[in-house]
Each structure stands twice: as structure tokens, then as C-alpha cells.
Amino acid sequence: MEPLIILSSINSVFAIAFGIFVFAKNPHKAVNRALALLAFFLGIWGIANFIPLDPKILELIAFGGMVFSIAANLHLTQTLIGDNKYKLIIGGYVFALFTLAISCLVFLKKDLLLASDILVFNHQACLLIGIILLIIPFFLLMNAAQNNVGLKKYQLKFIALEYSIALLVSTILLTLNFDVEKNIIANVSNSPHFVGALHLFVVFYLFAEYKFLRFKTIILGFLKRFIALSLAIIISLNFYYFINSTSFNIPEKLVIIFIMIIAVFAYSFILRFFKLQQWLNTISLENFRKTVIEFKNQNIFYASVEELQQDIQLNLCPRAEIEEAQVIVLDLDSKEAKFPQLEKYFTKNSNHLVTAEEEYLLNSKHIECPYFTELKSLGDVCFPLFQHTNELIGFFIIRKSVGSDIYIAEELQLLKEAVHYIALSLMGILYTEKLRQQSGKLREDYEKLKTLDSAKDAFIANVSHELRTPATAIKGYSSMLVAPTFGELSEKQKDFASKIEKNTNWLLTLLNDILEITKLENKQIKFKFTKIEVRKLLEEVTEKWKKPCEKKGLKFKLRLDFKDPTLALQTDSEYLAEVLDRLLTNACKFTEKGEILISAKLEGEFLKIAVSDTGVGISTNKLTKVWDRFFQSADFLEKSDTGAGLGLAIVKKLVENLDGNISVSSELGKGSVFTLLIPF
Amino acid sequence: MKVLIIEDNEDLNNMFKVAFESKKYDVEVSLNGMDGVTKAGEFKPDVILLDIMMPQMNGYEVLSALKNNTSFPTKVVINSNLEQEGDKEKAVNLGADLYLKKSEYTPFEVVEEVEKLLAK
Numbered sequence: 169m170e171p172l173i174i175l176s177s178i179n180s181v182f183a184i185a186f187g188i189f190v191f192a193k194n195p196h197k198a199v200n201r202a203l204a205l206l207a208f209f210l211g212i213w214g215i216a217n218f219i220p221l222d223p224k225i226l227e228l229i230a231f232g233g234m235v236f237s238i239a240a241n242l243h244l245t246q247t248l249i250g251d252n253k254y255k256l257i258i259g260g261y262v263f264a265l266f267t268l269a270i271s272c273l274v275f276l277k278k279d280l281l282l283a284s285d286i287l288v289f290n291h292q293a294c295l296l297i298g299i300i301l302l303i304i305p306f307f308l309l310m311n312a313a314q315n316n317v318g319l320k321k322y323q324l325k326f327i328a329l330e331y332s333i334a335l336l337v338s339t340i341l342l343t344l345n346f347d348v349e350k351n352i353i354a355n356v357s358n359s360p361h362f363v364g365a366l367h368l369f370v371v372f373y374l375f376a377e378y379k380f381l382r383f384k385t386i387i388l389g390f391l392k393r394f395i396a397l398s399l400a401i402i403i404s405l406n407f408y409y410f411i412n413s414t415s416f417n418i419p420e421k422l423v424i425i426f427i428m429i430i431a432v433f434a435y436s437f438i439l440r441f442f443k444l445q446q447w448l449n450t451i452s453l454e455n456f457r458k459t460v461i462e463f464k465n466q467n468i469f470y471a472s473v474e475e476l477q478q479d480i481q482l483n484l485c486p487r488a489e490i491e492e493a494q495v496i497v498l499d500l501d502s503k504e505a506k507f508p509q510l511e512k513y514f515t516k517n518s519n520h521l522v523t524a525e526e527e528y529l530l531n532s533k534h535i536e537c538p539y540f541t542e543l544k545s546l547g548d549v550c551f552p553l554f555q556h557t558n559e560l561i562g563f564f565i566i567r568k569s570v571g572s573d574i575y576i577a578e579e580l581q582l583l584k585e586a587v588h589y590i591a592l593s594l595m596g597i598l599y600t601e602k603l604r605q606q607s608g609k610l611r612e613d614y615e616k617l618k619t620l621d622s623a624k625d626a627f628i629a630n631v632s633h634e635l636r637t638p639a640t641a642i643k644g645y646s647s648m649l650v651a652p653t654f655g656e657l658s659e660k661q662k663d664f665a666s667k668i669e670k671n672t673n674w675l676l677t678l679l680n681d682i683l684e685i686t687k688l689e690n691k692q693i694k695f696k697f698t699k700i701e702v703r704k705l706l707e708e709v710t711e712k713w714k715k716p717c718e719k720k721g722l723k724f725k726l727r728l729d730f731k732d733p734t735l736a737l738q739t740d741s742e743y744l745a746e747v748l749d750r751l752l753t754n755a756c757k758f759t760e761k762g763e764i765l766i767s768a769k770l771e772g773e774f775l776k777i778a779v780s781d782t783g784v785g786i787s788t789n790k791l792t793k794v795w796d797r798f799f800q801s802a803d804f805l806e807k808s809d810t811g812a813g814l815g816l817a818i819v820k821k822l823v824e825n826l827d828g829n830i831s832v833s834s835e836l837g838k839g840s841v842f843t844l845l846i847p848f
Numbered sequence: 849m850k851v852l853i854i855e856d857n858e859d860l861n862n863m864f865k866v867a868f869e870s871k872k873y874d875v876e877v878s879l880n881g882m883d884g885v886t887k888a889g890e891f892k893p894d895v896i897l898l899d900i901m902m903p904q905m906n907g908y909e910v911l912s913a914l915k916n917n918t919s920f921p922t923k924v925v926i927n928s929n930l931e932q933e934g935d936k937e938k939a940v941n942l943g944a945d946l947y948l949k950k951s952e953y954t955p956f957e958v959v960e961e962v963e964k965l966l967a968k
Contacts, residue, residue, distance in 0.1 A: 694934075
């Protein structure tokens, strides 16, 4: 046997094996189908030309080709219709092998009964089997088209057309290649020829019947596939003539074979010619993975669904062969009433997606959902979008680019990851929206409360103001009652009158304090910052407080720890004096023995004024509360006769308005120190 | 010494009247601003104790009416519970000689303050 023949035989076997392998792996992909067909052609060709086999075996091979074609169609049909892909793939091949076995049996029998009537009968039997086997998948396809499985009819037709052409061409080529003189083979080889023609007839029948053709898509798809198939045939023919030629020696032929293999890959290029840019990005699963990972790693905060959609359209669609992607948000409040069955379906299959074929299943269960009508052609997918509680919040619908292939399992798995990201983003958008609504309502409530609060303040201020007039009268008259000017009262009467006076004073202080804090809180007081001499201010305060303190038996001291006698502050003297007055009022009121000390010194950019006493002090747990309105330390209360608990709250507010700071430290029973920091 | 008290609250008006009389002042009273201005012209007091919040004519209006006459020698003491920001300033700008917060002084203290002012 010649080496060239052995080599070619090996090549042929490899080609067939390669074709089956590629096809079986992903029959959905046009590139796989085309590669498988091409390899198969080459394989048959190689065997037919180089191995001087019995013509019967060649005929067997021809039948094998037909069987392969049938199996491919059957397989494809079942994959498209069925719900368990793997079961049906196996089923498809079992069926194909069964066909093959029958063919073999027929041939074996034919060999024994050569040139007899039985032979003719067997030929007819072969033909019949071939026709039946070819027609079955086409009935399935037609059935599928009528039941609207989600396949566009033209897509069914193109799949059919593709295989018809392949079958026809292979039949013609095989027929040409056989010796017509050996009539058995010629007769038998007529059968696939006939079947191919029938095949074509069915296709064109379907083609003509279809009413809503998308011409652009059809022409594009047709051109693409036509070019691909033509190229395959041309390569095959060239290969055939080339191998047979005597112009080249074996090494030269090997080099040319190598070039031809490269040409096979060139086929992919041509197949993708019309979608070159997309192909560059989607040629491999790895790129697809990269696209999805890049997309979901963006971690963008989307303000609205439109923004999310835009991002998908921009960053995911072009590189994932998606023509149009749509995020549909379910109205969460009315969803349950609208699609109870749908919700049940997705809750059961929470990690699920709806493809064209599943839409068919859902439709057959009478789950009506307007979103599924968005699925227009094979490869379109509807993904459910779930939030973390497994609650359906929307759908993500993908419409595939014209002329692109449907997704393979790995791609769908990757897409699911992208969809997970989309679901999370959508959840973020929905929650943000909810939050925005709620915060809007809170703001409204807050504004309402604020209005109420200021109305209350105004009311308090008015009432306090009005109360002052009668209080002033009581105070005035009771003070005159105590005075000896208008005649002496008895000791008891004097005591009563002075109690009236004291309580009226308390009442007036209270009213004044309420008015002041109300004004401070509503920012109705304007502070006038002027330069004041610290020494002068503190000496004035000392002068005012020294006497009343000493009258109570307390020492009163002023200590100035700075040297510059004209040291001046930029502050509001009136209110600073008030702060000191209020602090000293407390100090004097709550100290029974010991001393009250005002000390002042520089501390950075501040003047630090401390008012310390040796009075009752404040317990530690109450220290932070002394600044609250109406707070009164129980320790204070025992000693206190007047006061409303507003003094220190006013002090705090005043100091804040003077851009200063005030703090307190104290020890129960030992005294308190209020420390003021006033900026220069 | 003559003092005119312009104060719409009768009890308060009487209270100050009693206090000033006890210190041997010649006292005239007026219960509203309009009347106060007329009485000021007739009575020619040395000092006027003037409230601000009054019906018909408020203290500011009385004050500016009185002080319009440049040769008017009478001192004016504002005695009011008003303490809105700028009230004191406004009164001083209009020519008030003293501003007392009504609720902070007993009648005798008011008399003392007036005496201090007149002694100047």
C-alpha cells in the first residue's frame, strides 16, 4: 500500500472523528456544525479516493454520511424541544447507530443476493428507510414551529436548509465519484440523492409558508452560511484534485495540507465576517468570561434603572452578542396579584432562567406573562431577578444579535453571574428609592414638627411676656408693703409679704429665663462683638458680687494670671457679663462656707475664666446633664429656693454664641469649677 | 420735683404714683400716650416715667413727639418689659435718658434710679 494512501486514510479518519467530536460538543453553534460538516466531507473524500475498498463499503460510508446527517437533524430538533438535553443527545446517537445498523444489515443481505429481484427490493427498502428517517425530524421541526417554541420559523428553515445543502452536495459528490458502470452503487447512491432533493422540497415548503419574514436577517444568515458552505466545498474539491495530481511530491503535499488546515480556520473568519467586531470580542469563552467579570466588577452605584440599563447596553451587550437587553422591574406591591403562578414557578426554581423553549413550557402551563413575549427568537433568554430574600423583583431579558448563535451552557452560566450583579444593583436602586421616599416623608414630618415647635415657642414667649405685667405689679406692691414707708406691719405680716415678694421674684426670673432661652434657640438675639478690657469686666463683676457673698460669710476672690493690664477680648460684653452673673448666682446660692474664686489666664488663643466654689457640688453621673433645660440636680434642689433649671442651659447657649466653650468639673460636697474659654 | 407717669396699666400706674409721692414728688399720671403728650405740655414735669407698649400711641411715638421740641428739658425714663433686640437702642436713639426693665426693679428702686439721673 502506498504511503500517501495510508496518510490520507489516517487523515480521513481523523477528519470524521473531528467532525463528530466538534458537532457533538455544541451543536447549537453554527461554527461547530460547519466544522463538523467540513471534516466529514474531507473524511469521506479521503476514504473514497485513497482506499481501494469494495464499492459496497463505500456505499456504506455514503449511507453513514446520510445517517450522520439524520442524526444531526434529529439531535438538534430534540435538543431544541426537549427539556433534558443530555438524555436526548444520547437518544439521538442511539437512534443514529440503530439506523446505521439497519443499513449495514441491508447491505450484507444485498451482497448475498446480488443482481436478484431481492436486491432491487432492498434498494427500495433503503430508500424508504432513508426517507422516513429524514422526514421524522422535519415533522418534529414543523411541529415545533407551529407550537411556537420560541424558535423563529426562519431559523428552523435555515437549520434545515443548511443540512439539506450539505446532504445534497455530499450526495452529488459521492455519486460523481462512483463508477456508474457498477450499477448497484449507482442505484443505491441515487437514494441519498433523491432524499436530498426531498429534503430541499420540505425546506422550501416551510419557507414559502412563513409569512413574517425578516428579509435582512434571512439574507444575512443565508449569505453567511452559503459562503461558509461554498468555501468548504471548494476546499474539498481542491483537496481532491490536489491529492490526485502528480505534480507534487509527498512533502510538498504535506505543506499544502497544512495550509489547508489553516484555511479551515479561515472559514471561521468568513463565518464571522458580518459581525467581525463582535467576533473579536466573543471568539472565545475566555473573552466572554472576561467581559462578564469586568462588567460585574464595576460595582457602580446606579441611581436609577435607566442608568443600570444604559450601563448594560454599553458594557455588556456589544461584547456578549446581545442586541438589546432590558431590565424589567416588577411592581412589587401588585406583583402577587398579577402573576401568582409565575411567582410560584420562580420560587421553586430560584436559580433559574427562562429560555425560548422554557417559555413554551410556561405557556403550555398557561402562565401568562407579558414579559415572555419579549423572547422573540432562539437564544433570547429571560432571567428572573431575585432579591436576597428570594423574592422576584424583576426580569432581565436578552435579545440576541441578528445572526449570532444561541448561548452555550458555559456562557449561560457566566451570564447568570452578570445577572446576579444586575439583580443586586436593581435591589440597591429599589432600596435607595424606598429610602428616598421614606426620608422625604421624615423630612416632611420634621418640618411639621419644627413649625409646631416654633409655634409653641412663640406661644410660650407671648404667655411669659404677658405674665410679666401682673407679676411686676405683685412684686412692686409687695415690696412696698414690706417697706416701713406706709406704716409698720406685724412681724408675721412682714414675713408673709416678703415671701410674696421672694416668690414673685422667682416667678419673674423664671419668665425672663424662659423668654431668653426661647430667643436664644430661635436665634433672635443679635450679638455685638466689641473690644472689651478683661480686667475691667472682671473687676466690675467682682464689685457686684463681693458684697452679697461676704454678707453670706463667703470669701470672694479675683485672680488674674496675666500681665498685660489692658488685655482685651473681642466679644459681646453684655452677654459675657450675663454668663458670669449666672455662674456666680449659682456659686453663691449653693455655697454655704468657704470661698468663691474667679480666675483668669491666657490659654492659647483663648481666655480661660474659671468660676470655682466650695459648695455642694454635683455628682459625677449628673455632670453631663447640668446643661439640659429644666435640669435640677437633687443636691441642688435641697438647697435651692428659687430657680427653674434654665440658668446653665442659657449659659451654654450664650457661650456657644460667643464662639467659646464651657465645661464643668465637680466633686459632691467639695465644690464645682465652671471653666469658660472665650476666644480673643 | 415733678414726675409724669405714662403707663396704661392702672395698678402699675398707681404703684409708681404711690412710690413717687411717698418720696415727696409732685406726681401727675396718664393712662395713654396721647394724653401723656398733652399732660407733658401742661404739667411741665422734670422727669417722665414712660411705658412703651400702650394703646393709641406707644412709648416711642410719645418719646419722639416730646423730643421733637429741642428745647424740651424734661428727662425721660423708659420703664418697660419689652426686651426685643434693639428696643433699648431704639429708645436711646430717640432721646431717652434711662432705660429700665420694669420687672427687675421695685418701685422704690425706680425712684432711686430716677433720683440718680436727676442728680446728674
